[in-house]
Amino acid sequence: xxxxxxxxxxxxxxxxxxxxxxxxxxxxxxxxxxxxxxxxxxxxxxxxxxxxxxxxxxxxxxxxxxxxxxxxxxxxxxxxxxxxxxxxxxxxxxxxxxxxxxxxxxxxxxxxxxxxxxxxxxxxxxxxxxxxxxxxxxxxxxxxxxxxxxxxxxxxxxxxxxxxxxxxxxxxxxxxxxxxxxxxxxxxxxxxxxxxxxxxxxxxxxxxxxxxxxxxxxxxxxxxxxxxxxxxxxxxxxxxxxxxxxxxxxxxxxxxxxxxxxxxxxxxxxxxxxxxxxxxxxxxxxxxxxxxxxxxxxxxxxxxxxxxxxxxxxxxxxxxxxxxxxxxxxxxxxxxxxxxxxxxxxxxxxxxxxxxxxxxxxxxxxxxxxxxxxxxxxxxxxxxxxxxxxxxxxxxxxxxxxxxxxxxxxxxxxxxxxxxxxxxxxxxxxxxxxxxxxxxxxxxxxxxxxxxxxxxxxxxxxxxxxxxxxxxxxxxxxxxxxxxxxxxxxxxxxxxxxxxxxxxxxxxxxxxxxxxxxxxxxxxxxxxxxxx
Amino acid sequence: xxxxxxxxxxxxxxxxxxxxxxxxxxxxxxxxxxxxxxxxxxxxxxxxxxxxxxxxxxxxxxxxxxxxxxxxxxxxxxxxxxxxxxxxxxxxxxxxxxxxxxxxxxxxxxxxxxxxxxxxxxxxxxxxxxxxxxxxxxxxxxxxxxxxxxxxxxxxxxxxxxxxxxxxxxxxxxxxxxxxxxxxxxxxxxxxxxxxxxxxxxxxxxxxxxxxxxxxxxxxxxxxxxxxxxxxxxxxxxxxxxxxxxxxxxxxxxxxxxxxxxxxxxxxxxxxxxxxxxxxxxxxxxxxxxxxxxxxxxxxxxxxxxxxxxxxxxxxxxxxxxxxxxxxxxxxxxxxxxxxx
Numbered sequence: 001x002x003x004x005x006x007x008x009x010x011x012x013x014x015x016x017x018x019x020x021x022x023x024x025x026x027x028x029x030x031x032x033x034x035x036x037x038x039x040x041x042x043x044x045x046x047x048x049x050x051x052x053x054x055x056x057x058x059x060x061x062x063x064x065x066x067x068x069x070x071x072x073x074x075x076x077x078x079x080x081x082x083x084x085x086x087x088x089x090x091x092x093x094x095x096x097x098x099x100x101x102x103x104x105x106x107x108x109x110x111x112x113x114x115x116x117x118x119x120x121x122x123x124x125x126x127x128x129x130x131x132x133x134x135x136x137x138x139x140x141x142x143x144x145x146x147x148x149x150x151x152x153x154x155x156x157x158x159x160x161x162x163x164x165x166x167x168x169x170x171x172x173x174x175x176x177x178x179x180x181x182x183x184x185x186x187x188x189x190x191x192x193x194x195x196x197x198x199x200x201x202x203x204x205x206x207x208x209x210x211x212x213x214x215x216x217x218x219x220x221x222x223x224x225x226x227x228x229x230x231x232x233x234x235x236x237x238x239x240x241x242x243x244x245x246x247x248x249x250x251x252x253x254x255x256x257x258x259x260x261x262x263x264x265x266x267x268x269x270x271x272x273x274x275x276x277x278x279x280x281x282x283x284x285x286x287x288x289x290x291x292x293x294x295x296x297x298x299x300x301x302x303x304x305x306x307x308x309x310x311x312x313x314x315x316x317x318x319x320x321x322x323x324x325x326x327x328x329x330x331x332x333x334x335x336x337x338x339x340x341x342x343x344x345x346x347x348x349x350x351x352x353x354x355x356x357x358x359x360x361x362x363x364x365x366x367x368x369x370x371x372x373x374x375x376x377x378x379x380x381x382x383x384x385x386x387x388x389x390x391x392x393x394x395x396x397x398x399x400x401x402x403x404x405x406x407x408x409x410x411x412x413x414x415x416x417x418x419x420x421x422x423x424x425x426x427x428x429x430x431x432x433x434x435x436x437x438x439x440x441x442x443x444x445x446x447x448x449x450x451x452x453x454x455x456x457x458x459x460x461x462x463x464x465x466x467x468x469x470x471x472x473x474x475x476x477x478x479x480x481x482x483x484x485x486x487x488x489x490x491x492x493x494x495x496x497x498x499x500x501x502x503x504x505x506x507x508x509x510x511x512x513x514x515x516x517x518x519x520x521x522x523x524x525x526x527x528x529x530x531x532x
Numbered sequence: 533x534x535x536x537x538x539x540x541x542x543x544x545x546x547x548x549x550x551x552x553x554x555x556x557x558x559x560x561x562x563x564x565x566x567x568x569x570x571x572x573x574x575x576x577x578x579x580x581x582x583x584x585x586x587x588x589x590x591x592x593x594x595x596x597x598x599x600x601x602x603x604x605x606x607x608x609x610x611x612x613x614x615x616x617x618x619x620x621x622x623x624x625x626x627x628x629x630x631x632x633x634x635x636x637x638x639x640x641x642x643x644x645x646x647x648x649x650x651x652x653x654x655x656x657x658x659x660x661x662x663x664x665x666x667x668x669x670x671x672x673x674x675x676x677x678x679x680x681x682x683x684x685x686x687x688x689x690x691x692x693x694x695x696x697x698x699x700x701x702x703x704x705x706x707x708x709x710x711x712x713x714x715x716x717x718x719x720x721x722x723x724x725x726x727x728x729x730x731x732x733x734x735x736x737x738x739x740x741x742x743x744x745x746x747x748x749x750x751x752x753x754x755x756x757x758x759x760x761x762x763x764x765x766x767x768x769x770x771x772x773x774x775x776x777x778x779x780x781x782x783x784x785x786x787x788x789x790x791x792x793x794x795x796x797x798x799x800x801x802x803x804x805x806x807x808x809x810x811x812x813x814x815x816x817x818x819x820x821x822x823x824x825x826x827x828x829x830x831x832x833x834x835x836x837x838x839x840x841x842x843x844x845x846x847x848x849x850x851x852x853x854x855x856x857x858x859x860x861x862x863x864x865x866x867x868x869x870x871x872x873x
Contacts, residue, residue: 012793015800067671068844074837075672080794088672088791149797423794451798468836 001130003031004039004101005137011148020150024158033185034102040189041180043155047144051111052119054082054143060120064127065089077471080423083139087132097129102180108141147420153392163189168203168391176200177252198239201246202272202318202326203391207381207398214362214401217382224330224385225357225365228378228400229313230288230487231278232295236260236312238267239322245277258300259310259350266344266351270322273337274389275314275354285376287531288501289489314341315354315381318389326389333389365401372403373530378486379403405484405502406526409509409517412479413439415461416472418446426461426473427454429505431483433496435520439477442496442523443485448505457508480509480517488523488531496520498527535612535630535637536663538829538852543639543663545630548612551575552628552639555855562614564641565625566591566706569857581616583624583739587706590735603652619643620654621809622707623741629657637661638823642856644808645815646678650714650741651707656822663829664820665856667810668788669838675788675812681805682715688784688803689720693760698781702801705729705766707809710736712764712786713744724749724758726765726774770801788812820847832856 010023028036041047061082062072072089079085099107107126111119127135140146156174160167170189176199178188210217217223233248243264245254254260257277267273279286279294290308297304317337318326325333334356341353357380359365369380379402387397410431418427428446432439449457457479464476484506491499537544542554542561551558557574564570564580566587571580573592580588582600589596601607603626606615611633616626620643627640636659643665647653685701692699703709709729716723723746725733730748737743747753749763758778769775770783783801788808790796796804811819820828820842828849830839835851842849 012797013804014802016802065671071671071837071841075670078670078834079672079792084793085672088674419794421794421797423792425798 001097001099001101001104001134001137002095003027004035005134007039008137008146008148009133011150015149017154020154021158021161024150024155025161028158028162032100032102034180035100037180037183037185037188038101038105040155040159040174041178042141042146043148043150044152044174045146046179047146048105048109048141049112050142050144051108052123052142056116056120057082057086057123057139057142060124061086061089064124065091077417078424080417080419083136083143086127086139087136090127090132090135092128093131095129095131095134097126097134104138105141105180159189165189171203171391172200175203175250176246177250198242199237199244199252201235201237201244201250202274202324202389204233204235204248204274205390205398206393207383207400208393208395210382210399210401214365214382217399220359220361222385224334224383225359225368226315226354226381226383227357227372227375228381228402229276229278229285229354230376230378231276231285231291231310231313234275234277234312235318236263236267236271236273236275236314237319238264238269238271240269243267247277256295256300257310259305260312262348262350263312263344266347267340268321270319271340272317272319273312273314274316274318275312277310278313278352279308280311280352281309287376287489288487289499311350311352313352313354316389329386329388330383331385334385369401369403373487377403402486405486405506406488406530407506408433408483408485408523408526409480409512410442410483411439411477411514411517412457412475412481413441413477414472414474415457422454425454426458429457429481431481432477433518433520433523434515440496440520442494442498442520443483443500443503445481445483445503445505448484449508453508477514480512480514482506482509488527490527490531496523498523498531535632535635535661536639538854542854545612547632548609548614548630550609550612550614553641553856560609562628563588564619564628564639565621567622567642569855570641579614581624581626583741584626585624586735586739587624587732590732603655617657618652618655620645620647620651623651623710623736625651627657629659635660637663638825639663640665640819642667642810643819644811645819646675648678648711648714648809650711654819656819659823659825661827661829662820662823662825663831663852664816665810666816666830666833666835666838668791668808668812669816669830669834669841671813673788673791673812674814675791675808676806678715678807681786681807685712685715685784685786685805686717686720688782688805689716689762692782693721695782696759696780698758698760698778699762700765700770700775700778700781700783701762701786702765702767702770702784703786703807705732708786708807709733709764709766710741710743711809712807713746716744716762718744720760720762722747722757722761724753724761724763726763726769728766728769729764770799 007023007027011020062069076085156167156171159170235246237244245257245260247253279291294304294308317333320336341351344351357368372379382399382401384397410433412429413432414430415426416428418425430441430444432441461473461475465473467474483503485500485503487501489499533546541556541558543552550560552562553564553570554561555572559576561575562579566584571588578588578596578598585598585600588598601616603616603618606613613631615629617629619625619627619641627638630637638657638659643654645654689699703712705728725746725748733743755777784803784805785799785801786805786807788810790804791806826848828842828847830851831854839849839851
């Protein structure tokens with residue numbers, strides 16, 4: 001544990017990529033294979049099942065710190081991290097334990113099913129045996145969320161340096177739903193023919209946003225344009241007669257989309273499609289909101305299937321006949337994809353082809369992009385016809401060219417402290433628009449301000465608090481922000497009657513007094529124009 | 533009538549018609565210490581500890597009318613007895629004791645209990661009412677042993693030197709910078725200072741404070757000379773173009789805020805050292821206990837939380853809003869005290 005706690009501290013202490021890779025490399029060189037594997041899993045966001053409720057951890061944390069629970073809670077709101085709050089409040093700061101990371105993870109897994117009293121005794125004893133940094137990491141293992149500024153890319157780079165293997169190969173090996181519990185460092189990372197996990201998806205190729213004019217990309221003939229569908233990016237895999245559906249977040253979601261079951265029979269063995277899972281009915285896409293409601297449900301009921309059925313709009317073919325096609329040019333993969341979809345067509349409605357938009361010059365695309373909202377799309381995708389399918393986010397060959405966001409000027413009325421690196425600062429705001437004399441809240445937003453602006457708003461909040469409800473402060477309604485968002489939908493859950501997609505602060509309207517912010521009827525007009 | 537009250541201009545003694553650390557211009561102001569949120573311009577007469585006199589003149593103007601007193605020395609004004617007592621915050625910092633007809637109040641300004649080796653150590657003063665900051669008045673703030681922190685800083689410097697890097701260490705220019713300087717291991721390499729800090733060093737040296745040798749960063753120093761050295765800089769210099777000449781470098785901040793991971797990550801420097809000139813949670817509770825006071829008034833910091841805690845502990849506690857900032861300016865891009873300097 002000391003090794004891993006030290007790794008964590010070193011990763012946390014620096015923002016420099018080289019130092020992070022160096023720290024990881026050293027850890028890989030020193031740690032046991034089982035610890036290596038767990039470290040990779042944790043940094044990739046996989047964590048052991050939670051075996052202790054956080055409400056219990058809070059109670060015990062307050063108890064060992066000998067403070068009332070309310071003071072513990074208030075401290076937590078300032079620290080912004082439960083694991084750290086408990087670690088700091090504990091009076092002991094001297095380590096007597098010698099166990100490694102795997103030992104403690106097994107320890108946490110074994111708490112499952114035990115009575116609360118027994119869990120408490122085991123955890124309190126453990127806290128006593130650790131110094132603050134080990135205790136923090138131990139608590140993190142229970143509560144999850146190791147955000148330490150290590151991207152998958154960076155971890156893969158360190159692993160490549162350590163193993164001598166190629167980065168792309170390693171990135172692929174680390175995909176999918178492996179767990180340190182049922183594999184080993186050797187089988188997963190080093191083995192030449194890793195027992196070919198049939199379900200394993202390919203790392204997604206991600207596009208950057210196009211910031212400049214498309215004319216700068218060169219001649220139109222070299223580019224393929226498609227719509228940027230507003231659904232969930234996913235890979236559909238048929239291997240060995242089994243079907244797997246992966247979301248971009250590397251979540252296996254096969255069960256969530258029973259509509260695709262038919263593809264198990266229709267797709268040839270050894271097929272991997274990249275595409276958009278899209279709610280689609282009566283020949284047209286539905287709003288993203290419909291899909292979101294569906295994903296939120298635990299069970300996919302018949303009612304849900306009727307209300308928001310999905311299709312796969314395929315835009316790439318990554319594997320055919322068991323052959324990895326990622327190094328073939330786009331135009332070749334596209335041709336194979338069109339053939340495949342044509343073969344399946346007529347046998348099912350769930351597989352669509354992402355239409356290629358024909359254009360002779362860039363100005364035609366400008367017009368297509370302007371139609372995005374009515375098509376329930378986010379904009380356009382531009383892909384070089386000779387592009388290979390890269391690993392991760394790469395500049396150059398693929399671009400997303402999103403439609404301009406919708407905007408509304410709103411008044412900040414509530415503020416809450418943020419978490420992580422924004423802990424102890426008021427960074428999470430609620431915004432309202434005017435309805436006559438009243439302000440009606442309609443959205444929250446957290447992002448878009450610079451650090452400097454955040455500090456200024458934070459100071460404003462502290463000086464202009466009207467009332468406090470737990471961690472939330474209501475403030476004098478004075479500050480106006482331009483809120484940008486990608487879409488707007490009717491909602492019965494919100495007082496305002498609308499729900500926004502991707503709301504963020506586009507800019508601080510220092511030039512506008514609160515009285516000049518937009519109104520609820522302005523918002524409803526946007527809803528009527530663009531809403532689903 | 534209370535011996536001290538909180539008015540729009542500051543902490544006020546109506547019997548003596550004297551203010552303590554007022555933020556609006558007044559006739560007579562007693563000043564606890566030289567930080568800009570406590571020592572503000574525009575008053576007709578200032579009184580403070582001897583060691584703060586030159587600091588005030590430097591920051592507020594040579595022409596101000598200021599009287600210096602020693603620790604424990606008393607003076608009477610309209611029957612009210614005033615005296616200054618060590619607060620341990622920075623050089624020249626003082627708690628102000630106010631006594632009238634047997635009733636004693638203490639306004640502590642900013643203070644810390646640890647002896648930092650430079651400012652005279654904090655002394656508890658018995659009183660009936662105690663006015664306290666609570667900049668770090670939450671139980672998550674517990675300072676590590678400063679000796680260990682100074683070792684860490686020197687170790688970091690040494691490692692940077694070996695790696696061929698310049699170390700840039702930030703702390704505000706009055707107080708923290710000199711405290712850091714006092715504990716740096718000069719055998720590791722040369723110490724350079726940002727102009728704002730060196731100006732303050734000069735003021736203090738002239739007042740008789742003994743500080744290790746430093747060299748002001750100027751345009752005519754050859755870049756190579758910085759190699760392996762340590763540069764003391766105010767927080768406002770971190771992330772500015774001024775730093776470029778030190779490349780390659782590693783940056784560190786010494787502040788109480790560094791106790792929390794969120795604040796460390798937000799500053800995104802290479803190292804955060806937990807070192808504060810304010811009391812931590814155990815410290816503020818000890819200090820209050822040792823005054824013997826029943827009435828506690830909390831000013832800047834986590835006032836509402838800390839006041840609730842004190843009420844639960846049986847104190848007669850209340851919070852007053854002031855314009856004191858505590859260590860806030862250490863975290864902001866534009867350091868207010870630097871602007872004033």
